[in-house]
Structures are given as C-alpha cells and as structure tokens.
Amino acid sequence: MKKILITGSTSYIGENVVKWLANSSEVYDTDTISVRNKDWNKLDFSKYDVILHLAGIAHVSTDPRMKEKYYKVNRDLTIKLAEKAKSEGVKQFIFMSSIIVYGDSSSVEKVIDLNTVPSPSNFYGDSKLQAENGIKRLENESFKVVVIRPPMIYGKDSKGNYPKLAKIARKTPVFPNIINQRSMLHIDNLCELIRLIIVNNENGVFFPQNAKYVQVRKMISQIAEVHGNKIWFTKAFNPFIRLLCPRVKLINKVFGNLIYDKNLSEYKQNYRVRDFKQSISLTERGN
Template identity: 60%
Template sequence: MKKVLITGKNSYIGNALENWLANEPENYQVESIDMKDGSWKEREFSSYDVVFHVAGIAHVSTDPKMEALYYKVNRDLTIETAEKAKTEGVKQFIFMSSIIVYGDSSSSKRVIDRQTIPTPSNFYGNSKLQAEEGIKNLESNEFKIVILRPPMIYGKGSKGNYPRLAKMAKKTPIFPDIDNERSMLHIDNLCEFLKIMIDFEESGLYFPQNQEYVKTSELVHTIAQVHGKKIILTRVFNPLIKLLFKIEVIHKVFGNLVYDQVMSKYEKKDYRIRTLKESIELTEK
C-alpha cells in the first residue's frame, strides 16, 4: 500500500491522478491538500510515501506585475514543500515541470533531445526551471526526486489550447493546413506514467509524451470527425500565417515543438495506453 499526498486540491491533473489510483484501492491511499494558505505547513507529511507536487500557476502570463507571484508559487513553494517532505521522511517527491523550460515553439521543425539546453522565454518557464534546480540538491538515496517536463496535456475537462481548438473544430467549415509537429500528452497516459513512477520508486528527469506527434490541422480534422462534422483543410492561408507567425496565438497553434521519441520511452513498462485517435474520442465524447 502506497500512501500518496497530492498538493493542489481540485487541480485538473491532481484530480485525474487521484481518480486513476482509486481504481486500485488495495494498492494506493490518496489524499490531496490545498496550498493556497499556510495551513498545509501544519500538515504532517511523515505518513506518506509519495508527495506529488502539482500545485502552481499553470497558465502563461506576460504581465510583469505577475512575475513575483510566479516565482513565489512555482519556485519557492515547490522548494519549501520538498524540504518539508524530506525532513519528515517522505520517500519520493514528484514535481510537475513543463516543456516550457525549453522556450516557445518555432516556425520550423524543432526537436528537443537530452542535449538540448533549457532556454525559458518567460517567467513561467524560468520559475519552473528554477524550482527544478532548487529541489535537485535535496535528492538522496532516502529521498528520491522525479521531475517531469510534459508537453501540452489534454483530456476531458482540460483547459488551455486544446479546448480552444476543439471549439473551433466544431464550428469552422475550413481550417489552415500547416505542416507542423507538436508533442502532446493525454491525461490517461500521464496518469499511467505517474503510477509507474510510484510503483517502481523512480527518480530522475522524464519527458512523457504520446506515441504520435500531432499536426494541428489533423488534430482539428479528427476532432471534427468525432463530432460528425465536415471540415476542409486548405493551404490558401499559409503565406499569411507565416507572415503573422510572431503573433502569440499563431505560433501557439501552428508552431513546432517536439521531444525526440527516444527520450520518452520507459523500458520497464509502457505507459502510452491511449493512441491519439482514441484519446481524442475519449476527450470529446
């Protein structure tokens, strides 16, 4: 029986993992706590085997007034939580970082491998990277640390770019056909990966992603198909999109950002239990 504490009560990923592990009540006991006030500091961590730290600011903001808050929540809170977990005898600390530590997507193909040096382009990415660096020094044989740098996570009820694309797919009759590639991670694949990390008591830096890369136009087309909608993909808008690529919404939708598939394999057990098409069907239905 593994006892797991999730920081970030009612978070999308936290709730998903709690529900996932609830399928095996004989193997996992899961609790979650709210980190929005200081009451968590009085919580005793010593009875838990694992702390999964998902609490943080998830969205990207360019508002300079938000910068201090990002570092306070994403960096300082992470380090403080990890220190408490180690002091009180927790065996494993799992931290949700992000592919955003490598910066923004690009207009041309961009493949991240293990030699790629993180170059965050905003304080969201930098706060995540600094949190990683802050907790690495705490690792020991008795306190294992897992750092995950997932790409865009999606699934039923998720927030961010995926639901915006899904909404567009259900309404628009035409969509640009741009040749781009993105790494993505369905919530079920993520939860299975986290379960494996807990089961095998792992430590280290990991890059989970779906088996397949995603082309935005094909993703939109597949979503439309699931809803019985017809959508035409066209390249007539491609020159204009390339001219406007520096606009944030354009490079988020049509940019390139993938992990080398080799770095995402886990040899002991396959965590990629959902194909791309199956994951979209589960998300949309």
C-alpha cells in the same frame, strides 16, 4: 500500500490522478491538500511515502506585475514543500514541471533531445526551471526527486488551448492546411506514467508524450469527424500564418513546432494506454 499526498486539490491533473489511482485502491491511498495558504505546513508529512506536487500557476503571463508571484508560488513554494517532505521522511517527491522550460514553439522544426539546454522565454518557464534546480539539490539515497516535463496535456474537460481548437473543429468549415508537429500527452497516459514512477520508486527527469507526434491539422480533422463536421483544408492562409507565427503567441502555439525526440520519452513499461484516435474520442465523447 503506498500513501500519496497530492498538492493542488482542484487541479485538472490532480483530479485525474486521484481517479486513476482509485482503480487500484487496495494499492494506493491518496490524500489531497490545497497549498494556497500556510496550513499545509502544519500537516504531518511523515505518514506519506510520496508527495506529488501539482499546485502552481499554470498559465503563461507576460505581465511584469505577476513576476514575483510566479517565483513565489512555482519556485519558492515547491522548494519549501520538498524541504519539509525530506525532513519528515518522505521517500519520493514528484514535481510537475513543463516543456515550457525549453522556450516557445517555433515556425521551423524544433526537436528537443538530451543535449538540448533549457532556455525559458518567460518567467513561467524560468520559475519552473529554478524550482527543478532547487529540489534536485535536496536529493539523496533516501529522498528521491522526480521532475516531469510534459508537453501540452489534453483530455475530457481539460483547459488551455485544446478546448479552443476543439470548438473550432466543431464549427468551422475551413481550416489552414499547415503541416506542423507537436508533442502532446493525453491525461490518461500521464496518469499511468505517474503510477509507474511511484510503483518503481523512480528518480530523475521524465519527458512523456504520446507515441506519435500530432499535426494540428490532423487533430482538427479527427475532432471534426467525431462530431460529424466536414472541414475543407486550404493552403490559402499559409503565407499569413508563417508571417505571423514568430510574432503572435497564440498563432505560434497553434501552428508552431515543438517536439521531444521520441527516444527521450521511452520508458521501461508501457504508459501509453491511449492511442491518438482513442484519446480524441475519450476527450470529445467520454468513451
């Protein structure tokens, strides 16, 4: 049996990973812990095979007053946890990073491959990248380090941009007919990849995504179909959106392009347990 400690006891990913692994409770034994205070430092890590570190500041902020906190939580805390894990004999440390280490989405096609150099555009992305670099230096044969850089994660009760788009899809009769491409990842696909990474005792950097790229227009259409809403797609707004996309972050997040090369996201076993249509149905209806 694998004993796993998950930081971020109330995080969206953490709650879903616990549920996912509970389907095989005879194989995985999970504990969760909050790292908001220093009590975590008193816990004996030696009884765990794996630390899955999910805790951190997830939202992107440009407020300079938040900069120190981002580095303190996303970088410094991550490295301290990894150091403690290594010193107490934990075999595998899994860190949840983000596609944001490559910068923002773009109004033109932006494909990330193995040759793409990370270039964070804010201190959220930079704090994640510095955390990655800090824990990689700790790796050796007996302490394996895993970095996962997921794109936008969605699923039932998810936070972030997806629920905002879903609300639009349920209510609006008109939506811009913009053709863009985004890498996205359903929560179940992420949970299954994490399970496989643990089973196979992996190390390295992973770039998971759904099997197909997502166009926001098609996602809106699929969500609307689930709820019986009909939407008319028009190109009338396209010139304004293209003008504003490089200037307005929210519009860039919705209509910009940001994708992983599909080869980058392949794995030796299938972790994509949900296709796009099924994932939208599960997200919107829970079935």
